[in-house]
Amino acid sequence: MAIEIERKFLVNGDKWRSLATGITYRQGYICTKKEAVVRVRIVGDRGYLTIKGLTVGNSRAEFEYPIPLSDAQTMLETMCEPPLIEKNRYLIKHGELMWEVDEFFGENAGLIIAEVELKAENQVIELPEWVGMEVSHDPRYFNANLIKYPFSKWTD
Amino acid sequence: MAIEIERKFLVNGDKWRSLATGITYRQGYICTKKEAVVRVRIVGDRGYLTIKGLTVGNSRAEFEYPIPLSDAQTMLETMCEPPLIEKNRYLIKHGELMWEVDEFFGENAGLIIAEVELKAENQVIELPEWVGMEVSHDPRYFNANLIKYPFSKWTD
Numbered sequence: 001m002a003i004e005i006e007r008k009f010l011v012n013g014d015k016w017r018s019l020a021t022g023i024t025y026r027q028g029y030i031c032t033k034k035e036a037v038v039r040v041r042i043v044g045d046r047g048y049l050t051i052k053g054l055t056v057g058n059s060r061a062e063f064e065y066p067i068p069l070s071d072a073q074t075m076l077e078t079m080c081e082p083p084l085i086e087k088n089r090y091l092i093k094h095g096e097l098m099w100e101v102d103e104f105f106g107e108n109a110g111l112i113i114a115e116v117e118l119k120a121e122n123q124v125i126e127l128p129e130w131v132g133m134e135v136s137h138d139p140r141y142f143n144a145n146l147i148k149y150p151f152s153k154w155t156d
Numbered sequence: 157m158a159i160e161i162e163r164k165f166l167v168n169g170d171k172w173r174s175l176a177t178g179i180t181y182r183q184g185y186i187c188t189k190k191e192a193v194v195r196v197r198i199v200g201d202r203g204y205l206t207i208k209g210l211t212v213g214n215s216r217a218e219f220e221y222p223i224p225l226s227d228a229q230t231m232l233e234t235m236c237e238p239p240l241i242e243k244n245r246y247l248i249k250h251g252e253l254m255w256e257v258d259e260f261f262g263e264n265a266g267l268i269i270a271e272v273e274l275k276a277e278n279q280v281i282e283l284p285e286w287v288g289m290e291v292s293h294d295p296r297y298f299n300a301n302l303i304k305y306p307f308s309k310w311t312d
Contacts, residue, residue, distance in 0.1 A: 030207065031187035031194060036235035038187060038194050038207075049205070049221065051186065051194075053234055061234070063227050065205065071219050078209055078217070079192035 004052075004062045005121055008141060010132040011112040016101050022088030025102075028080025032144040039143075040075040043089075047072025057121055083107045083150065085143055094128045107150035113141060160208075160218045161277055164297060166288040167268040172257050178244030181258075184236025188300040195299075196231040199245075203228025213277055239263045239306060241299055250284045263306035269297060 027041040039050040047069045053061035076084060083106055090101040097116050104111040114131050135141045140149060183197035195206040203225045209217035232240060239262055246257040253272050260267040270287050291297045296305065 030192045031189070033187070036186045036231075049207070051205070051231060051235070053230075061230065063223070063231070065221055065223060067219070067221060074209075074217065075192075075207060075219070079207070 004060045005118045005123075006136070007116055007118065007125070007134060008136045009114045009116075009127070009134050011101060011114050012130050012132040016090065016092060016114070016128070016130045019092045020090040020101070022090045022103065025087045025089050026076065026084055027143070028076045028082075028084045029144055029147060030075065030079050032081075032147075037144055040072050040080060042069065042072050042076070045069055049075075081147060083147060085146060092128070095126050097125060099128065099131075104146070104151065107152050108146050109152065111146070111151040160216045161274045161279075162292070163272055163274065163281070163290060164292045165270045165272075165283070165290050167257060167270050168286050168288040172246065172248060172270070172284070172286040175248045176246040176257075178246050178259065181243050181245050182232065182240055183299070184232045184238075184240045185300050185303060186231065186235050188237075188303075193300055196228050196236060198225065198228050198232070201225055205231075237303055239303060241302060248284070251282050253281060255284065255287075260302070260307065263308050264302050265308065267302070267307040 023044055025041060025043055027039055029037060029039055031038040035054055037052040039052070041048045041050065047067045048064055049067045049072070050062065050064040052063075085108065086105045087102045087108070088105075090103070092099045092101060100115045102113045102115070104113075113135070114128075116125060118125065139145055140154070179200055181197060181199055183195055185193060185195055187194040191210055193208040195208070197204045197206065203223045204220055205223045205228070206218065206220040208219075241264065242261045243258045243264070244261075246259070248255045248257060256271045258269045258271070260269075269291070270284075272281060274281065295301055296310070
Protein backbone atom coordinates (compact mmCIF):
# COMPACT_ATOMS: atom_id res chain seq x y z
CA MET A 1 0.00 0.00 0.00
CA ALA A 2 1.20 3.50 -0.85
CA ILE A 3 0.04 6.65 0.92
CA GLU A 4 -0.38 9.46 -1.58
CA ILE A 5 0.12 13.07 -0.45
CA GLU A 6 -0.58 15.46 -3.32
CA ARG A 7 -0.99 19.16 -3.97
CA LYS A 8 -2.72 20.38 -7.10
CA PHE A 9 -2.46 23.76 -8.86
CA LEU A 10 -3.71 25.56 -11.95
CA VAL A 11 -1.10 26.42 -14.60
CA ASN A 12 -0.16 29.86 -15.94
CA GLY A 13 1.01 30.38 -19.52
CA ASP A 14 2.87 28.00 -21.82
CA LYS A 15 6.44 28.02 -20.46
CA TRP A 16 6.03 24.45 -19.08
CA ARG A 17 5.44 23.04 -22.59
CA SER A 18 9.07 23.20 -23.69
CA LEU A 19 10.24 21.34 -20.56
CA ALA A 20 8.90 17.82 -21.32
CA THR A 21 7.22 15.49 -23.82
CA GLY A 22 3.65 14.43 -23.12
CA ILE A 23 2.43 10.81 -22.68
CA THR A 24 -1.15 9.87 -23.59
CA TYR A 25 -3.50 8.89 -20.75
CA ARG A 26 -6.98 7.43 -21.22
CA GLN A 27 -8.89 6.54 -18.08
CA GLY A 28 -12.26 5.83 -16.58
CA TYR A 29 -13.84 4.88 -13.27
CA ILE A 30 -15.61 1.61 -12.43
CA CYS A 31 -16.52 2.93 -9.00
CA THR A 32 -16.38 6.37 -7.38
CA LYS A 33 -17.82 6.00 -3.90
CA LYS A 34 -16.44 7.73 -0.82
CA GLU A 35 -14.76 4.64 0.64
CA ALA A 36 -13.12 3.53 -2.61
CA VAL A 37 -12.41 4.63 -6.17
CA VAL A 38 -11.61 1.98 -8.80
CA ARG A 39 -9.80 3.43 -11.82
CA VAL A 40 -8.85 1.83 -15.15
CA ARG A 41 -6.07 3.59 -17.02
CA ILE A 42 -4.14 3.19 -20.26
CA VAL A 43 -0.79 5.02 -20.23
CA GLY A 44 0.74 4.91 -23.72
CA ASP A 45 0.16 1.20 -24.45
CA ARG A 46 0.15 -0.13 -20.86
CA GLY A 47 -2.93 -0.93 -18.76
CA TYR A 48 -3.36 -0.33 -15.01
CA LEU A 49 -6.02 -0.96 -12.40
CA THR A 50 -5.92 1.34 -9.37
CA ILE A 51 -7.85 1.21 -6.10
CA LYS A 52 -7.85 4.33 -3.94
CA GLY A 53 -9.24 4.54 -0.41
CA LEU A 54 -10.76 7.29 1.67
CA THR A 55 -8.95 10.66 1.56
CA VAL A 56 -7.85 11.82 5.04
CA GLY A 57 -6.31 15.32 4.89
CA ASN A 58 -4.02 15.23 1.85
CA SER A 59 -3.35 11.49 2.27
CA ARG A 60 -4.97 8.51 0.61
CA ALA A 61 -4.32 4.74 0.46
CA GLU A 62 -3.57 3.68 -3.12
CA PHE A 63 -3.01 0.26 -4.72
CA GLU A 64 -1.97 0.04 -8.38
CA TYR A 65 -1.61 -3.12 -10.49
CA PRO A 66 -0.46 -3.49 -14.11
CA ILE A 67 -3.06 -5.38 -16.20
CA PRO A 68 -3.13 -6.53 -19.85
CA LEU A 69 -3.92 -3.74 -22.33
CA SER A 70 -6.89 -5.68 -23.77
CA ASP A 71 -8.40 -6.10 -20.27
CA ALA A 72 -8.10 -2.34 -19.70
CA GLN A 73 -9.68 -1.59 -23.08
CA THR A 74 -12.68 -3.86 -22.38
CA MET A 75 -13.15 -2.34 -18.91
CA LEU A 76 -12.98 1.24 -20.28
CA GLU A 77 -15.53 0.45 -23.00
CA THR A 78 -18.04 -1.64 -21.01
CA MET A 79 -17.69 -0.84 -17.29
CA CYS A 80 -16.77 2.85 -16.98
CA GLU A 81 -19.16 5.77 -16.85
CA PRO A 82 -18.64 8.02 -19.92
CA PRO A 83 -17.06 10.38 -20.76
CA LEU A 84 -13.59 8.88 -20.35
CA ILE A 85 -10.82 11.20 -19.19
CA GLU A 86 -8.31 11.86 -21.95
CA LYS A 87 -5.16 13.85 -21.31
CA ASN A 88 -1.49 14.23 -22.04
CA ARG A 89 0.77 14.10 -19.00
CA TYR A 90 4.09 15.97 -18.90
CA LEU A 91 6.66 15.09 -16.18
CA ILE A 92 8.70 18.17 -15.26
CA LYS A 93 11.47 18.13 -12.65
CA HIS A 94 11.82 21.39 -10.68
CA GLY A 95 14.41 21.44 -7.89
CA GLU A 96 14.00 18.16 -5.97
CA LEU A 97 10.40 17.57 -6.97
CA MET A 98 8.75 15.95 -10.00
CA TRP A 99 5.69 17.85 -11.24
CA GLU A 100 2.96 16.22 -13.32
CA VAL A 101 1.23 18.61 -15.72
CA ASP A 102 -2.04 17.22 -17.13
CA GLU A 103 -3.42 18.83 -20.30
CA PHE A 104 -6.99 17.58 -20.78
CA PHE A 105 -8.86 16.90 -24.01
CA GLY A 106 -12.42 15.86 -24.91
CA GLU A 107 -15.07 17.23 -22.53
CA ASN A 108 -12.36 18.71 -20.30
CA ALA A 109 -10.43 20.48 -23.08
CA GLY A 110 -8.96 23.78 -21.89
CA LEU A 111 -8.12 22.50 -18.41
CA ILE A 112 -4.44 22.19 -17.43
CA ILE A 113 -3.48 21.08 -13.91
CA ALA A 114 -0.08 20.69 -12.22
CA GLU A 115 0.29 18.13 -9.42
CA VAL A 116 3.14 17.36 -7.11
CA GLU A 117 3.52 14.38 -4.77
CA LEU A 118 5.02 15.08 -1.34
CA LYS A 119 6.71 12.99 1.34
CA ALA A 120 4.91 14.72 4.24
CA GLU A 121 1.79 16.81 4.56
CA ASN A 122 3.71 19.84 5.90
CA GLN A 123 6.58 19.67 3.36
CA VAL A 124 7.65 23.14 2.13
CA ILE A 125 7.77 23.33 -1.66
CA GLU A 126 9.22 25.81 -4.16
CA LEU A 127 6.67 26.63 -6.87
CA PRO A 128 7.82 26.88 -10.51
CA GLU A 129 6.93 30.24 -12.13
CA TRP A 130 4.27 28.56 -14.37
CA VAL A 131 2.34 27.24 -11.33
CA GLY A 132 -0.73 29.27 -10.35
CA MET A 133 -3.59 29.02 -7.85
CA GLU A 134 -3.77 25.95 -5.59
CA VAL A 135 -6.89 23.78 -6.05
CA SER A 136 -5.92 20.77 -3.86
CA HIS A 137 -9.14 20.95 -1.87
CA ASP A 138 -11.57 21.92 -4.65
CA PRO A 139 -13.53 18.75 -5.44
CA ARG A 140 -14.37 19.96 -8.97
CA TYR A 141 -10.77 19.13 -9.94
CA PHE A 142 -10.85 15.54 -8.67
CA ASN A 143 -10.51 13.31 -11.73
CA ALA A 144 -13.66 11.42 -10.75
CA ASN A 145 -15.64 14.69 -10.75
CA LEU A 146 -14.23 15.78 -14.12
CA ILE A 147 -16.42 12.99 -15.54
CA LYS A 148 -19.64 14.04 -13.78
CA TYR A 149 -19.10 17.79 -14.31
CA PRO A 150 -16.50 18.19 -17.09
CA PHE A 151 -14.63 21.50 -17.42
CA SER A 152 -16.53 22.45 -20.61
CA LYS A 153 -19.76 22.62 -18.54
CA TRP A 154 -18.49 24.75 -15.66
CA THR A 155 -20.22 28.13 -15.43
CA ASP A 156 -17.78 30.08 -13.19
CA MET B 157 -10.66 -11.87 -20.39
CA ALA B 158 -12.52 -15.01 -19.34
CA ILE B 159 -16.19 -15.62 -20.05
CA GLU B 160 -17.77 -17.39 -17.11
CA ILE B 161 -20.73 -19.73 -17.71
CA GLU B 162 -21.98 -21.10 -14.41
CA ARG B 163 -24.89 -23.10 -13.03
CA LYS B 164 -25.70 -23.02 -9.33
CA PHE B 165 -27.63 -25.54 -7.21
CA LEU B 166 -28.63 -26.18 -3.62
CA VAL B 167 -27.07 -29.21 -1.92
CA ASN B 168 -28.84 -32.23 -0.41
CA GLY B 169 -27.44 -34.11 2.60
CA ASP B 170 -23.83 -34.55 3.68
CA LYS B 171 -22.44 -37.12 1.21
CA TRP B 172 -20.32 -34.46 -0.54
CA ARG B 173 -18.33 -33.79 2.66
CA SER B 174 -16.21 -36.93 2.48
CA LEU B 175 -15.20 -36.16 -1.15
CA ALA B 176 -12.87 -33.18 -0.59
CA THR B 177 -11.06 -30.92 1.89
CA GLY B 178 -12.29 -27.35 2.26
CA ILE B 179 -10.24 -24.19 1.64
CA THR B 180 -11.04 -20.97 3.52
CA TYR B 181 -12.44 -18.05 1.52
CA ARG B 182 -12.93 -14.53 2.89
CA GLN B 183 -14.28 -11.96 0.47
CA GLY B 184 -15.99 -8.61 0.12
CA TYR B 185 -17.18 -6.22 -2.56
CA ILE B 186 -15.81 -2.74 -3.30
CA CYS B 187 -18.49 -2.19 -5.91
CA THR B 188 -21.68 -4.06 -6.86
CA LYS B 189 -23.31 -2.08 -9.63
CA LYS B 190 -25.01 -3.65 -12.64
CA GLU B 191 -22.20 -2.89 -15.12
CA ALA B 192 -19.38 -4.08 -12.88
CA VAL B 193 -18.67 -5.92 -9.64
CA VAL B 194 -15.27 -5.46 -7.94
CA ARG B 195 -14.45 -8.28 -5.53
CA VAL B 196 -11.56 -8.67 -3.04
CA ARG B 197 -10.89 -12.23 -1.97
CA ILE B 198 -8.46 -14.08 0.30
CA VAL B 199 -8.18 -17.79 -0.55
CA GLY B 200 -6.14 -19.55 2.14
CA ASP B 201 -3.26 -17.03 2.35
CA ARG B 202 -3.44 -15.59 -1.19
CA GLY B 203 -5.12 -12.31 -2.22
CA TYR B 204 -7.08 -11.67 -5.44
CA LEU B 205 -8.85 -8.74 -7.05
CA THR B 206 -11.63 -9.66 -9.48
CA ILE B 207 -13.65 -7.48 -11.86
CA LYS B 208 -16.84 -8.95 -13.30
CA GLY B 209 -18.91 -7.36 -16.05
CA LEU B 210 -22.58 -7.44 -16.95
CA THR B 211 -24.27 -10.87 -16.87
CA VAL B 212 -25.78 -11.79 -20.27
CA GLY B 213 -27.70 -15.10 -20.05
CA ASN B 214 -25.39 -17.40 -18.06
CA SER B 215 -22.24 -15.61 -19.34
CA ARG B 216 -20.18 -12.88 -17.77
CA ALA B 217 -16.83 -11.19 -18.49
CA GLU B 218 -14.39 -11.77 -15.64
CA PHE B 219 -10.88 -10.47 -14.95
CA GLU B 220 -8.92 -11.81 -11.97
CA TYR B 221 -5.53 -10.59 -10.70
CA PRO B 222 -3.41 -11.91 -7.81
CA ILE B 223 -2.56 -9.13 -5.34
CA PRO B 224 -0.44 -9.03 -2.15
CA LEU B 225 -2.20 -10.51 0.90
CA SER B 226 -1.73 -7.28 2.90
CA ASP B 227 -3.37 -5.23 0.10
CA ALA B 228 -6.36 -7.59 0.14
CA GLN B 229 -6.61 -7.39 3.94
CA THR B 230 -6.60 -3.56 3.91
CA MET B 231 -9.24 -3.47 1.15
CA LEU B 232 -11.49 -5.96 2.98
CA GLU B 233 -11.25 -3.99 6.21
CA THR B 234 -11.58 -0.42 4.87
CA MET B 235 -13.31 -0.50 1.46
CA CYS B 236 -15.83 -3.37 1.51
CA GLU B 237 -19.40 -3.20 2.72
CA PRO B 238 -19.85 -5.48 5.78
CA PRO B 239 -20.62 -8.28 6.43
CA LEU B 240 -17.76 -10.03 4.60
CA ILE B 241 -18.57 -13.38 3.00
CA GLU B 242 -16.86 -16.25 4.81
CA LYS B 243 -17.02 -19.77 3.49
CA ASN B 244 -15.17 -23.03 2.97
CA ARG B 245 -14.93 -24.17 -0.63
CA TYR B 246 -14.71 -27.88 -1.53
CA LEU B 247 -13.61 -28.89 -5.06
CA ILE B 248 -15.30 -32.15 -6.08
CA LYS B 249 -14.72 -33.83 -9.44
CA HIS B 250 -17.77 -35.68 -10.81
CA GLY B 251 -17.42 -37.23 -14.26
CA GLU B 252 -15.68 -34.65 -16.45
CA LEU B 253 -16.74 -31.65 -14.40
CA MET B 254 -15.31 -29.93 -11.32
CA TRP B 255 -17.95 -28.87 -8.81
CA GLU B 256 -17.39 -26.14 -6.24
CA VAL B 257 -19.36 -26.62 -3.03
CA ASP B 258 -19.47 -23.49 -0.85
CA GLU B 259 -20.37 -23.90 2.82
CA PHE B 260 -21.06 -20.46 4.27
CA PHE B 261 -20.39 -19.14 7.77
CA GLY B 262 -21.11 -15.91 9.63
CA GLU B 263 -24.36 -14.21 8.58
CA ASN B 264 -24.90 -16.82 5.86
CA ALA B 265 -24.35 -19.89 8.08
CA GLY B 266 -26.59 -22.79 7.05
CA LEU B 267 -26.34 -22.07 3.33
CA ILE B 268 -24.52 -24.59 1.10
CA ILE B 269 -24.33 -24.06 -2.66
CA ALA B 270 -22.84 -26.20 -5.46
CA GLU B 271 -21.58 -24.47 -8.60
CA VAL B 272 -20.28 -25.85 -11.85
CA GLU B 273 -18.53 -23.93 -14.65
CA LEU B 274 -19.48 -24.93 -18.21
CA LYS B 275 -17.86 -24.54 -21.63
CA ALA B 276 -21.12 -23.64 -23.38
CA GLU B 277 -24.50 -22.36 -22.27
CA ASN B 278 -26.32 -25.44 -23.63
CA GLN B 279 -23.85 -28.05 -22.29
CA VAL B 280 -25.61 -31.17 -20.92
CA ILE B 281 -24.40 -32.04 -17.40
CA GLU B 282 -24.78 -35.10 -15.17
CA LEU B 283 -25.83 -34.07 -11.65
CA PRO B 284 -24.20 -35.78 -8.64
CA GLU B 285 -26.76 -37.34 -6.25
CA TRP B 286 -26.04 -34.68 -3.58
CA VAL B 287 -27.03 -31.82 -5.96
CA GLY B 288 -30.55 -30.44 -5.45
CA MET B 289 -32.67 -27.59 -6.85
CA GLU B 290 -31.12 -25.23 -9.41
CA VAL B 291 -30.87 -21.57 -8.29
CA SER B 292 -28.74 -20.15 -11.17
CA HIS B 293 -31.23 -17.37 -11.89
CA ASP B 294 -32.30 -16.55 -8.32
CA PRO B 295 -30.53 -13.26 -7.47
CA ARG B 296 -30.74 -13.94 -3.71
CA TYR B 297 -27.93 -16.45 -4.17
CA PHE B 298 -25.54 -14.04 -5.96
CA ASN B 299 -22.59 -13.55 -3.62
CA ALA B 300 -23.05 -9.77 -3.80
CA ASN B 301 -26.65 -10.15 -2.55
CA LEU B 302 -25.64 -12.51 0.28
CA ILE B 303 -24.10 -9.39 1.84
CA LYS B 304 -27.18 -7.17 1.50
CA TYR B 305 -29.67 -9.90 2.47
CA PRO B 306 -27.71 -12.69 4.22
CA PHE B 307 -29.26 -16.17 4.45
CA SER B 308 -29.88 -15.81 8.22
CA LYS B 309 -32.39 -13.00 7.43
CA TRP B 310 -34.39 -14.76 4.70
CA THR B 311 -38.01 -15.32 5.68
CA ASP B 312 -39.06 -18.02 3.14
